[in-house]
Amino acid sequence: MPSTAAVLVCLSGLAVLAAASDTPEDVTSVPKLQFEAAFQGKCDSDSPCEHVCFELHDGMFECDCRMGYLLHPNGYSCQELNTTSEPSIELEISSQVLPEDADKDAEDILYSRDASFSAHLDPGNDLAASTPQPEAADESSTQPERVRFVPPSTTTATPQCLLECGVGLCLDVAAPNGRRQQRCQCPLGRTGTHCEIDTLEAPRIARFSGQSFLAFPALRGAYKDVQVTLEFKPETTDGVLLLAAERDDMAGDFLALVLVDSFLEFRFDCGSGEGGVRSPEPVLLNQWNKLTLYRHRWDAWLQLNGGKHVQGRSKGLFSRITFREPLFVGGPGNTTGLAAKLGASEGFRGCIRHLELNDHVYGFGLAPLGDASQGFDIEECSSDACSRLTCQHGGKCVSTGEIIATSSLGATAVDASCLCPLGYTGTYCEQRLELQVPSFNGSSFLRYEGLGSSALSWLEIRLVFKPESADGLLLYNGGRADGVGDFASLALVGGHLEFTFDLGTGPATVRSRTVVSLHSWHEVLVSRTGRSAWLQLDTQPPSHASSPGAFTQLMLAQSLYVGGVPSLEIVSPKAKARSSFVGCIQKLEINSRPIRLLASALSGMNVVNCAHPCSTRPCANGGHCIPDHEFFYCECPKGFKDVHCGTPAGKVEEIAIETTLNEPIPQFTGHSYLHFTDQETIKRIVSNKLNINIRFRTQSSGGLLLWSGRRSESSGGDSLALGVRAGMLELRYNLGSGEVLLVYNFSRVDDGLWHRVKALRNEQEGALIVDNGPMVTQRSPGRLRQLNTDTGLYIGGVEEPSRLPASQSWPGFVGCVSDFTLDGDYHVPLVHGAASGRNIEHCE
Structure with a gap:
């Protein structure tokens, strides 16, 4: 039977595109079809979709079916599942048609016949899982075997590899001297020459050997948007860093992050053509690199080590990626066909210390201690300074870059320190801290819920602060995680206070008339209405500015940060501030509403107490200290009075006041x-x-x-x-x-x-x-x-x-x-x- 690449069907004047994967000529097997249909027009009551309609771009839409139904190859009809007879096409069916974030992207779903969008929502499923791709029926098994992952390298092991590795695998690999050597490749959680030792702790910083990989559950809720933050230290110029696919032979949808000749390449395919983006500069070998990656439907953005943002786009009409295979990190796992698709098939050699995908930070241990379901050849990256430092209470270890020792062989040891979460301090974040007036040291920040649509037309900010440095970011709220698009920023730049905002047509900056004096308290009021903004520092006359273009609304979808940001990569380059604030902040009001700096914070890092009278906790009997520039006053509990809440009510307070005054x-x-x-x-x-x-x-x-x-x-x-x-x-x-x-x-x-x-x-x-x-x-x-x-x-x-x-x-x-x-x-x-x-x- 000849394979079919594409079929064009005309239905009532609407164009349908169907793609079928190549299938060997086997009369006894059912052809493995892969199709996704797109129609010209809009989702409305006249669309041919029997159940659900999704709008695409360029005047196109596509159809889908509700739970218990399969999408017909014609692209618009729905067939009810018949579990009593053998299906001609075997599909994995999700328990929900709608994507997990359908409520926040409801404009994508414009029409559904006889369906309620509020019913049966299951946040654990994504649209990719509910728009299944057909697979051939397997008469011997109803489910594919995915319990044990065997790396491709084991298929080339020579018969002479006779090491007894227990639960591990015997590998015959090339030694540095050009000869062959044999060793055991141990599964995650085991180590030793023969994989005989149980490791009690999960690796905090994972080292990959080139034959290693970690496997995590298949991605969910990522069919349309994927945001990745990765910190890695490569030892070679090539290797697979991350891979997620629909099929284990790379024949369907996929996304991959690979090193090719020292450059990072992000490749992805939504089913109708591959797209990609390549870093403009090479990675730093044997040094830590940081990658920020964001994919939204057809488009992808990549930034390496705080450098230039580069953008790529996939081909075709389809914008959703189906993920069924595990997420593999550090190697291809059991995936084949990589060389033709990616130009690289070897695993990554080096260390990975941070992997964050769609706001989830992955733990490298086996579940339930970590997130991994399987892995091989994973060790602790002992060469990194953070492998010797254990931060408590969720603190994050960072390398300072300062060399503290050098061995006789030339190896260096680098110092490291802990970034402590809100409410903790100390070398290892071991000390609990009762915060009163927050102080920021340049690596600190407080994170709050973003302003969202509350700042569309009007935004007013009042801030009381005491700077210790002439430069630093006081407040930032952006519209996108990659620093592109709408944003609002309040920062010290060269001693002047600057409020910068972008409504989508270019930035505008309003600047204080004079330099802000250091080591003293100041109050700033910023007000923006539409395209116009003004800034007043203390009692100075206000400064004014207006943004270019015709846009008047400001949309700030990301988190609001005060005192700094976790990474300057999320800050727009147009904001000019390239460092975090150093000093104290005691008061913040946004749109006339006081913000409780500590109680309202969702998270924070490296925040300690300012040298302020409130930090000495002067209010007795449970009174609350309220800072007022360099002074304070106490809010006393019921039954206590005077300036320090020390005098019982109804006693001698009135006499003391009368005498004093x-x-x-x-x-x-x-x-x-x-x-x-x-x-x-x-x-x-x-x-x-x-x-x-x-x-x-x-x-x-x-x-x-x-x-x-x-x-x-x-x-x-x-x-x-x-x-x-x-x-x-x-x-x-x-x-x-x-x-x-x-x-x-x-x-x-x-x-x-x-x-x-x-x-x-x-x-x-x-x-x-x-x-x-x-x-x-x-x-x-x-x-x-x-x-x-x-x-x-x-x-x-x-x-x-x-x-x-x-x-x-x-x-x-x-x-x-x-x-x-x-x-x-x-x-x-x-x-x-x-x-x-x-x-x-x-x-x-």
């Missing part, structure tokens, strides 16, 4: 008030921000504590009110586009005891805290952010209560008020500082 504590009768018009007080009320800290006690269930508004007779306009209603504390404010109400209903305050209230506002975001309890938050409507009042500030009541807005009509306050602070550091003298007042008595 030489000021009486005012008492309000319900017909009293204090009125403040001084500039120092009013400027802290009328602004974009508000920070009120006030103590009071009352037995009345209602009363006005604080008010500021407009002189207009109307009840609308900007206003601020804090008071007690029905025994609960309320905060109301109106920035001109509608009033917002915060009610603190966690506890009553009309019990005659002293209570401390914190009322906070950051532009539209408001917060209310009583006695260091839970925080109540709310956001005002509209787009206005500043409070503009002109009546001054009233405490305890107002002259004419009838002029208050209806929603803010409290009776006068009955009780005592003390310790009134604004912005965390300005103490308002209640009695001596008021411009006027009425019916004020002294609190006993």
Whole structure:
């Protein structure tokens, strides 16, 4: 029977392409067909697909079937599986048609007849597994034998290889002197001359001999996207580093990473033509190299050792790769036919210390201690400095490159150190660390959930930092893992602070007007709306810039990094920053929302405590230290007060305050008030921000504590009110586009005891805290952010209560008020500082 290479079928004006693999002429066997059909048009109700339709590129689409059905060779019909009769084509069927990430790439699946996309989702399967390629039926076995992997090199072993290797394999190989020698090739987990020794630990840095390999389970969820990070040290110029295929004879889909004449080559085939990309520079022999590789459908990007990004593209219409064979690392495993496909068939000789694929870091030991299902000839790479250093608590060993010893034979020993995860420090990451204010040393970073679509049109960043170096990356969020595409970056470059962003049509950079002084605290505010951005450092006038082109939206799909990044390869070259930040960061707000630097971090590395008063943990009795540039204040738990949370509430605190400030504590009768018009007080009320800290006690269930508004007779306009209603504390404010109400209903305050209230506002975001309890938050409507009042500030009541807005009509306050602070550091003298007042008595 002659083999068929391609068949073109016309169905209702739609073109169908079907590919069939070459098959030997054997009338007793079933031909092993491999087909994938593509049609012209779009996925809609008129498409011929019986079950599921997937859109491709260039105006094409292809069909697939639901669970329990096979795709007919015509490319659009679905045949129900008949398990009682012998099938003419044997297929491996996944339990789910949809890809595991169908929910995030739903635009690829545009039409499905009689199917629900939300039902029967199985995150363990990928589309490649559910779009099976036919194989010939095997009458002797229902499943292929894949328990034991035999390297191709064993087929050439001479009959004279008579070593007793137990569970290992005997190899006859060429010795350096040109003669032949015999040795045992031991399976993973065994070592010794005759493979007689069990190895108790998995190799942390694996060494491959050229006849070695590690086998991992077949790739899942990688049919469309594959991202690889690999750190390796080659000893020769050729060899197979990584291989994943559909079939063990390389006849179907595959991807491979090979060394050819010292250059890295990435080859892949989606079923309709091979594509590839080659590194522009050779690898460094006997040195550590780092590779970053990313494949998305037809396209692939490769970067070696932080060099130039190079790009390649596969041929044909099809964009999905089916993976059925194991993932082989360091050698071809049991795969044949490599020489014709890749130009290399020998295994890799050298060491591999890091393999990460689609965010999964592979362990080189046998499962369950590692991820490997099998392997041969794997040893610990003892020549590497990290083989002598054990980092605890998930720390990562890195070689410093510093030579610490040289042997008589010329071999060198290189120093190494541990990069410690968040919350640990020490030489081996053995010490637990309670972090207060994070410090970064140039190899540190904190990672958070990315901004995603929340920064599409508007992004505002507020950061308080103290630099120790004139260069370094403070904050970075990118759109792609290879540094290409949209990004936002805040960095020190040559002493100036730079905010750089790219919306897809070229970068824009806004730069601070002056150099940032080192070893002191600074505050920067960055705001971007559409193509325009401005940056303000401390009290300097803001700088402005606009991005080129017509794009106005910023999409940041990757993680957000603060203080540095794990690798500069993920940073766009357009960001200019080529090192991580050195110094301290104490505050971060994004889009007016405070970010808890340590509690909100998903991960971090090499972060220690800054030399700041909060690092000494000055707040007693469980109080929380809040840094405020070089100063601090304590948030005290219920029942404790004063600056260090050391004085029990209700004891002598009011006496101490009165003595210290030489000021009486005012008492309000319900017909009293204090009125403040001084500039120092009013400027802290009328602004974009508000920070009120006030103590009071009352037995009345209602009363006005604080008010500021407009002189207009109307009840609308900007206003601020804090008071007690029905025994609960309320905060109301109106920035001109509608009033917002915060009610603190966690506890009553009309019990005659002293209570401390914190009322906070950051532009539209408001917060209310009583006695260091839970925080109540709310956001005002509209787009206005500043409070503009002109009546001054009233405490305890107002002259004419009838002029208050209806929603803010409290009776006068009955009780005592003390310790009134604004912005965390300005103490308002209640009695001596008021411009006027009425019916004020002294609190006993």
